[in-house]
Amino acid sequence: MKYDPVLGKTDLTGSATWSTSDASVVVVSPAGLAIGVAAGKADVLAAVEGLTAAIGVRVLSSPVLAAGQIETEAAADIIAYNQEAAGLGNFHKGTITRFDLPVRVYVDPSFAPFADCPQRAVKWWQSATGLPIVFIDSNIEPRFQMLVRPMADDRGVTSIDSVNLDNSFRTVTFRMPTSWGSGCPPPYEDSVTHEVGHALGILGHPDWGGVMAYLAPGAWTGVRPPSAREARFVVELYKLPLGAHVEPDGTWLVR
Ligand SMILES: [Zn+2]
Numbered sequence: 001m002k003y004d005p006v007l008g009k010t011d012l013t014g015s016a017t018w019s020t021s022d023a024s025v026v027v028v029s030p031a032g033l034a035i036g037v038a039a040g041k042a043d044v045l046a047a048v049e050g051l052t053a054a055i056g057v058r059v060l061s062s063p064v065l066a067a068g069q070i071e072t073e074a075a076a077d078i079i080a081y082n083q084e085a086a087g088l089g090n091f092h093k094g095t096i097t098r099f100d101l102p103v104r105v106y107v108d109p110s111f112a113p114f115a116d117c118p119q120r121a122v123k124w125w126q127s128a129t130g131l132p133i134v135f136i137d138s139n140i141e142p143r144f145q146m147l148v149r150p151m152a153d154d155r156g157v158t159s160i161d162s163v164n165l166d167n168s169f170r171t172v173t174f175r176m177p178t179s180w181g182s183g184c185p186p187p188y189e190d191s192v193t194h195e196v197g198h199a200l201g202i203l204g205h206p207d208w209g210g211v212m213a214y215l216a217p218g219a220w221t222g223v224r225p226p227s228a229r230e231a232r233f234v235v236e237l238y239k240l241p242l243g244a245h246v247e248p249d250g251t252w253l254v255r
Contacts, residue, residue, distance in 0.1 A: 013032045015048055016048040017048070018030065018044065018045065019045045020034075020044055021043040021045065022041075022043075023037070024038060025037055025038055025039075025040035025041065025042035026042045026044060028044055034057060036057075038059065039060060039061055041056060041058050042056075042057055043057065044057050065254045066241055067253050067254070068240075068252050069250050069251055069252070070236050070239070071236070071250055072249060074232060074233065074250075075246050075247070075249070075252075077206070077229070078096060078240075080204075081203055081204045081206050082201050082203050082237060083095065083096050083246055085203035095245050096201070096237060096243070096245070098201045098240075099200070102132035103134070104133075105118065106146065106147060107135065107146075107147075107148045108147050108148050108149050110149050110150055111148040111176065113150065114148075114188055114192070115182070118146075120184060120189050120193075121189060121192040121195075121196045122196060124193050124196075124211070124225050125196055125197065125200060125226060127225070128225050128230075128231040129234045129235050130235070131200070131235070146172045146174060146196075146199050147172070147173045147174065148175075148176070148192075149173065149175050150178040174199070190211070190224075193211050193226075194211050197212050197230065197234075200234050201234060202233060206230075208227050209229075210226050211226045211227070240252055241254050
């Protein structure tokens with residue numbers, strides 16, 4: 001609140017720059033909404049016109065914001081290959097990691113030698129899962145995107161670069177070997193389809209048959225759609241709210 005002898009009081013909430021002293025306890029939106037993350041103490045800071053004010057916040061507990069139930073088999077898969085997955089994309093161990101919808105895919109022009117591989121790969125997953133996935137024309141806003149770039153190496157790679165606490169911000173980079181040449185023959189289409197599976201949230205190589213297990217040695221025999229189990233994994237994962245924690249009995253919670 002600003003006081004001016006002539007204008008009186010002015011609400012500065014919208015013009016302040018908000019921050020937190022400890023994002024593991026409390027986070028603040030750009031509009032100034034503080035959200036408790038975990039029990040503890042932290043300061044919420046507001047900076048405006050060169051002045052900064054701090055207010056202490058104490059978060060007492062983590063109330064359950066939403067809850068639900070999924071099948072135990074799907075829950076076990078999601079826990080093993082997303083929530084508790086080792087390695088790839090393991091930023092928020094304990095909560096599920098997925099894109100906000102629709103999943104927005106940006107294909108870097110440098111990927112052009114591989115023709116329509118990204119479009120074909122996305123189509124496999126779309127037809128198997130019904131998930132809304134859209135291609136966007138420009139890379140102006142780095143949210144929910146997959147970048148596809150060539151690389152000088154011997155295989156395709158997916159790396160998940162960043163993710164916020166609420167999973168709202170995530171960049172996945174696909175790289176394809178420049179040594180592979182051009183076009184989209186079956187091995188390339190398989191490789192990109194495989195990497196799209198990782199990007200969508202299958203953070204590992206479960207031996208379920210179909211695309212994700214497809215990179216087994218000597219398995220380059222043709223393009224296959226995602227297996228039923230993989231498709232169900234993605235369908236169930238994207239029914240869960242961002243930041244959900246799944247229990248082995250199929251219960252999920254957002255705290
Ligand atoms: Zn892989």
